[in-house]
Structure formats: C-alpha cells, structure tokens
Amino acid sequence: MLEIQKITKTFHPGTPDERIALQDISLTVQTGDFITLIGANGAGKSTLFNAISGTFPVDRGRILLDGKDITWTPAHQRSRVIGQLFQDPMKGSAPHMSIEENMALASGRGGWLSHVRKQDREDFRAQLQMLGMGLEDRMDQPVGLLSGGQRQALTLLMATFSKPQLLLLDEHTAALDPGTAEKVLGMTRRIVAEGKLTCLMVTHNMESALEMGNRTLMMHQGRIILDVDGEEKKRICVSDLMEKFRELSGSAMNNDRMLLS
Amino acid sequence: MSLSQIMPLVQTSVELGMITGLTVLALFLSYSMLNVCDLSTDGCFTLGAAVGGIVALAGHPWLSLPAAMGAGMLSGLLTAVLQTRMGINSLLAGIIVNTGLYSVNIAIMGGSSQLNMNKTVNVFSIAKDAMKGTAMESQYKLIVAAIAAVLVIIFLSLFLRTRLGLAIRATGDNPAMVRSSSINPIFTTTVGLCISNAFTGLSGCLLGQYQKSVNIDIGSGMVTIALASLLIGGVFFGKRKIPVRAIGAVIGAIIFRLIYAAALRLNMPTFMLKAVSSIIVILALSGPYLRKQGAEQIRHWRNRKEAA
Numbered sequence: 001m002l003e004i005q006k007i008t009k010t011f012h013p014g015t016p017d018e019r020i021a022l023q024d025i026s027l028t029v030q031t032g033d034f035i036t037l038i039g040a041n042g043a044g045k046s047t048l049f050n051a052i053s054g055t056f057p058v059d060r061g062r063i064l065l066d067g068k069d070i071t072w073t074p075a076h077q078r079s080r081v082i083g084q085l086f087q088d089p090m091k092g093s094a095p096h097m098s099i100e101e102n103m104a105l106a107s108g109r110g111g112w113l114s115h116v117r118k119q120d121r122e123d124f125r126a127q128l129q130m131l132g133m134g135l136e137d138r139m140d141q142p143v144g145l146l147s148g149g150q151r152q153a154l155t156l157l158m159a160t161f162s163k164p165q166l167l168l169l170d171e172h173t174a175a176l177d178p179g180t181a182e183k184v185l186g187m188t189r190r191i192v193a194e195g196k197l198t199c200l201m202v203t204h205n206m207e208s209a210l211e212m213g214n215r216t217l218m219m220h221q222g223r224i225i226l227d228v229d230g231e232e233k234k235r236i237c238v239s240d241l242m243e244k245f246r247e248l249s250g251s252a253m254n255n256d257r258m259l260l261s
Numbered sequence: 262m263s264l265s266q267i268m269p270l271v272q273t274s275v276e277l278g279m280i281t282g283l284t285v286l287a288l289f290l291s292y293s294m295l296n297v298c299d300l301s302t303d304g305c306f307t308l309g310a311a312v313g314g315i316v317a318l319a320g321h322p323w324l325s326l327p328a329a330m331g332a333g334m335l336s337g338l339l340t341a342v343l344q345t346r347m348g349i350n351s352l353l354a355g356i357i358v359n360t361g362l363y364s365v366n367i368a369i370m371g372g373s374s375q376l377n378m379n380k381t382v383n384v385f386s387i388a389k390d391a392m393k394g395t396a397m398e399s400q401y402k403l404i405v406a407a408i409a410a411v412l413v414i415i416f417l418s419l420f421l422r423t424r425l426g427l428a429i430r431a432t433g434d435n436p437a438m439v440r441s442s443s444i445n446p447i448f449t450t451t452v453g454l455c456i457s458n459a460f461t462g463l464s465g466c467l468l469g470q471y472q473k474s475v476n477i478d479i480g481s482g483m484v485t486i487a488l489a490s491l492l493i494g495g496v497f498f499g500k501r502k503i504p505v506r507a508i509g510a511v512i513g514a515i516i517f518r519l520i521y522a523a524a525l526r527l528n529m530p531t532f533m534l535k536a537v538s539s540i541i542v543i544l545a546l547s548g549p550y551l552r553k554q555g556a557e558q559i560r561h562w563r564n565r566k567e568a569a
Contacts, residue, residue: 080443092441094434097427105427105442112425159441 001198002029002052002166007061009047009222021047022058023222029166029200034192034213037202038241043219045202049168052200054078066165080108083159085152085172092155095144099135099154100124102143106158127157131187149180153187160191167192169201185212206238220249272403274522278515279406280471283464284487285494285510286413291457292491293506294421295450296433297344300355302487304362305336305458306465306480311369313466314376314475317383325466326384333462334455336362341451366477374477376469383470402471409467410511413460418504420456429453482535489538490514492545517541 009022021044029035039045051058054075063071070078085092093102103124104116121139128136131153135146143151152172160167169188173181185208192199203209209216216233218226218241225248228236284306291299313329321328336358343354370376388401397404420426431439432449439446461483469475494513498506521534529537 074445076440076443076445079441084441091435091437094431094438096434097430101427101430102438104424105431105439105444108443110424113423115422115424 001031001033001066002027003064004028004052005062005064007051007058007063009051009056009058013059020222022051024061025222025224026061027217027224029198031198032196033215034199035201035215035217036209036213037200037217037219038204038206038209039219044222045219046170047222048219049084049170049200049202052166053082053084053168080162081165082168083164083166084168085155085159085170087171087174089148089152089155089175092158093143093151096142098140098142099128099146100139102154103127103158103161106161108162127161128154131157147180149176149184152176152184156184156187156191160195160197163195163197165198167197167199169199171202171204174204206241210236210238210241218245218248220245225249270522270526271519272400274518275515276402276406276471277468278490278518279403279410279511280467281464281483281487281490281518282410282511282514283413283460283467284483285490285514286410286417286507287457287460287464288484288487288491289507289510290417290429290453290460292488293495294430294433295453295457297351297450297454298355299337299340299454299457300352300484301336301340301358301362301458302355302461302484303480303482304359304366305333305461306468306483307366307475307477308336308362308369308480309333309462309465310469310475310479311366311376311465312462314378314381314469315369315371317381317470318376318378320382322381322383322387322470325470326463329462329466330459331462333458333460333465336462337454337456337458338451340458341454345447345450363477370475370477376475378470378473378475381473383473384467385470406467406471409463413463414504414507414511417507421503425449425452482538485535485542486517486538487514489541489545490517492542493517496545 004025004027006024006026007022008020008024011017011019011021025044025048037045037048050056052063054070054073054077058071061071062069065078065081094105097105100116100121104120107120107124109120124139125136128139133150133153135150135154138145143154146154152175156172172188173184176184188201189212191197199213201213203212210233214233215227215229216236217224226241226244284302288299288302291297309329309332312332313325316325316328340354340358343349343357344351349357367374385402385405388405389398392398392401392404421430428439428442428444428449429452431442431444432446432453436446439449465480465483469479490513491510492513493516494506494509494511497512498509501509517538521537524533524537525531
C-alpha cells in the first residue's frame with residue numbers, strides 16, 4: 001500500500017552543515033501493517049516520516065501510496081489520506097478554537113460554506129466519550145485550556161477521524177508524563193485496531209516497539225538496518241535488539257533515552 | 262455645554278464610528294483571525310472611496326457599493342499573492358501595495374487628488390429623500406451607517422462559523438493544523454484578505470459619500486485608527502464569542518470617535534487625531550508586556566529586600 005523506492009534526502013547540501021538524513025531508503029508497507037520504528041537521535045526516523053507526509057520534497061526516489069505516485073503531491077493534499085501526530089501536543093490543534101471547531105475542521109465534512117450540524121456534534125460527542133477524559137462536556141471550550149495529554153488524545157481522534165490510509169505517529173507520547181503516555185498509547189492501539197489502520201510509529205521505548213505492531217524497523221544513519229516481523233518479532237527481546245544494533249551499526253547504543261526505557 | 266449641543270456631536274461620532282467600524286471589522290478578520298497585519302489598509306480605504314466616488318458621480322449610487330468592495334477585494338488579492346506566492350514578507354507586501362495604490366487612486370480620480378460630490382446622488386442622499394417627512398428624517402445618516410455595520414457583523418458571524426471561516430481562523434492560530442486538515446493555508450489567507458479588504462473598500466466608499474468628497478488622504482492613518490478601535494473593543498469583549506467580539510469591534514470604533522470628539526471639545530486641534538490613535542495603539546499593544554515586566558521587576562526588588 002505504501003511503497004518507498006530508494007529515497008534520499010540531504011539537508012543543507014553543499015554547505016559545511018551538509019547532512020545525509022536518508023540514504024537510498026526503500027520500504028514496502030502492506031495494508032493493515034502496524035510498524036514500529038526505533039533508532040538513535042538523528043537516525044532519520046522523523047525525516048522519513050516528513051518525507052512520506054510531504055513536509056519537504058525528497059532529492060531522489062519515489063513514494064507510492066496505493067499505487068499512486070505522491071512524490072510531488074503537496075503536503076496539504078497528502079494529508080487527506082495520511083494522518084500524522086507529532087511529539088509536541090501543541091502542533092495538532094488550534095488553541096484559540098473550541099474542541100468542536102477543531103474537530104469540525106479535521107473531520108473534513110461538508111462544503112466550504114457548511115456549518116456544523118447537530119448530527120456532526122453528536123458524532124463528535126460520541127467520539128470524545130470513547131476517550132474517557134470528560135472532553136465531551138467541554139466541547140465549547142478552547143483547546144488551549146486542555147492538558148498536553150488531553151490535547152494529544154484529541155489530535156489522535158482528529159487525525160483518525162476520516163480513516164486515513166496511513167497513520168504516522170512520531171513519538172506522539174514522548175512529551176507526556178508516563179501515566180498519560182500509557183493511556184494515549186492504549187487509545188492508539190484501540191483506534192488503530194478498530195479502524196484497521198495502517199500505521200507507522202516512531203518510539204524510543206524499545207519494549208513498546210517490540211510489544212506493539214507486527215513489524216519493527218531499526219534505523220541508523222539514514223538507513224534501515226534491521227527489519228523484523230511475524231514470528232521473529234515475537235521471539236526477539238530488548239537485549240537481542242541492542243545486540244543486533246551493536247552488530248549491525250558497529251557501535252554500542254549510546255543513547256540514554258533508549259537504554260532507560 | 263447643554264445636552265442639545267452634545268447630542269449632535271455624539272450622533273456624528275456614532276455615525277463615523279460605524280462607518281470606520283467596517284474597516285475595524287476588516288482588521289478583525291485579517292488581524293485578529295488570520296493573524297496578518299494588513300498594512301495596505303490605508304490605500305485600500307482610499308481606493309474604495311475613489312472607486313465609490315467615481316461610480317456615484319457617473320450616476321450609479323447603488324453600484325458604487327459593490328464596485329468599491331470589488332476594488333478592495335482585488336487589492337486584497339494582490340497583497341495576498343505577494344505574501345503567499347511570491348515570498349514577500351507580509352508586512353512589506355502590505356506597504357508595497359499601499360504605496361502603489363497611491364498612484365492608482367489618483368488615476369481613478371482622473372488625475373486629481375480630490376473628488377467633489379456635493380450635488381451627487383449617493384446612498385446617504387437616497388436615504389434622506391426616502392425618509393423625508395418621517396420621524397427619522399434627521400437620523401438618515403445614522404440609519405445607513407447602522408445598516409451597513411449590522412449587515413457586515415451578521416455576515417462575519419455566520420461566515421466564521423462555516424468550514425471556510427473555521428479554516429481561516431485556524432490559519433491564524435496554527436497553520437500546521439490547517440495543512441493536516443487537507444486545507445491549503447495559502448488559499449485561506451487569500452480568501453481572508455480578499456473579504457477583509459472588500460470591507461475596507463466599502464468603509465472608504467461610505468465615508469467618501471458621507472462627507473460628500475474624497476481626498477487622496479482620506480485613508481491615511483486608517484490602519485492605526487482601526488487598530489486602536491479594535492483594541493479598545495477587545496478590552497471589553499476580547500474574550501467573548503465571535504459575534505460579540507465583532508459587535509465589540511464596532512463599539513470600539515464608536516468609543517474611539519467619542520474620545521476624539523471629546524478631545525476636540527477640550528480644544529485639542531484636529532491634526533492631533535493620528536497622534537492620539539498612535540498613542541492608544543501603543544498603550545494597548547505594549548500594555549500586557551509592560552505589566553509583565555513590571556511584575557517581574559517588583560518581584561526582583563522584593564527578593565533583594567528580603568535578602569538584605
């Protein structure tokens with residue numbers, strides 16, 4: 001369903017700051033896959049996501065979604081079929097607009113001049129109820145009043161509202177406190193399963209990387225260095241991963257954030 | 262000073278407040294909603310006055326209103342294209358359009374910097390004739406201005422609830438979120454500036470017809486005056502719902518005119534209008550910052566005193 005063919009991305013080419021963020025990456029994602037993506041800081045995980053969502057054009061290579069070449073499709077058009085969540089909970093919603101207004105905008109329903117109908121409002125309320133955060137009683141309040149966790153949960157709802165073909169989660173729980181992160185992760189699991197969504201998730205938590213999804217990728221210096229799925233993924237454990245990393249990258253995993261989790 | 266002397270002054274202030282209130286509503290859309298400071302406002306205001314004046318002089322008083330709005334819309338489109346498609350800083354785009362409009366406006370007025378409409382039929386004179394002999398006869402200007410203000414407030418209140426309106430508001434609030442809702446922020450910025458400048462044009466058109474003359478300077482300083490009015494309105498209605506805030510914008514314009522009229526009565530010379538509006542804008546914009554700084558300074562002193 002998603003096919004990435006040999007994409008390359010270099011930042012600041014021709015300057016002393018030149019950095020190759022993606023090196024000839026190829027990846028095929030099947031419909032219904034839930035892929036977790038790990039790797040040290042600067043490995044190119046976020047760059048890969050941004051290339052898929054169209055934040056910037058890639059230097060070389062092609063990106064196909066459902067057989068359609070989207071390499072040159074602008075970001076706002078890709079977002080019709082690709083939902084994305086970021087680490088920063090503030091990124092996905094408009095703080096001075098109410099919960100209802102944010103959801104109305106994200107739902108993508110109706111023409112330009114349509115208003116929020118009663119039916120829509122009921123829908124939104126039902127969706128919010130499923131989060132179990134009491135947001136359904138605060139639909140008129142500006143989103144800026146919500147906590148980080150509430151805002152990220154709302155963003156998750158909004159990103160999955162119109163059943164995207166592909167959902168990109170870029171460490172979307174990393175900025176939340178552990179309890180809230182666990183809760184949002186649980187919601188993610190449920191929403192992805194219920195909607196049978198195809199999903200890519202970056203995480204620093206190796207345990208949840210192995211525990212969630214059906215396939216795990218490891219990136220290092222702009223390449224995918226490990227790709228396990230199916231039975232192999234079920235058998236592998238965190239220490240195996242670290243061992244693999246040492247073996248494949250030729251260096252020890254020197255990232256506290258990854259070790260601690 | 263007796264009440265009979267004050268009332269006409271108040272009425273004039275309310276009339277002028279509601280007419281320039283349309284420009285304040287335009288800034289309410291571009292500045293408060295879209296978060297774009299549109300510095301083409303002055304030129305666009307004059308453009309509306311010039312186009313409206315010329316069309317009225319040609320014998321089409323009703324047509325002058327949509328004509329002025331259309332001209333304003335084109336000016337807004339140009340400002341939007343400069344900043345969204347040609348990579349020009351949004352403040353600069355407004356200033357550039359504003360400068361260019363000076364020539365355009367003189368060209369529209371037939372090479373002159375002045376249009377005289379003393380005997381020209383316009384929307385105010387039509388209203389005057391229509392109300393001749395009724396109890397409202399002396400309020401005809403007030404009624405025309407009020408109808409315009411109310412219609413624009415109703416339009417904005419409804420429009421900002423539509424999907425397009427929400428998208429425009431979100432563009433000023435979080436453009437990334439707009440993009441991830443499959444909406445192009447370039448499009449929403451363009452639409453927002455077109456609509457906003459249509460109202461600025463209408464505002465200029467009505468002021469020209471109200472005072473039966475258009476001068477090339479009719480719009481100069483309008484952006485500051487409108488911003489001052491918007492901020493005054495925001496003091497009272499800033500945290501409310503959109504329709505209330507829109508009404509507040511016009512009330513802010515009226516309050517501004519009342520303060521100005523009062524200052525004139527206290528022998529402030531006419532030419533001080535723009536200095537007064539600048540001071541109001543400075544106070545309103547710097548207020549929150551200075552308050553914060555002041556609070557920190559006080560805390561600092563207190564800590565030092567305790568330490569000593």
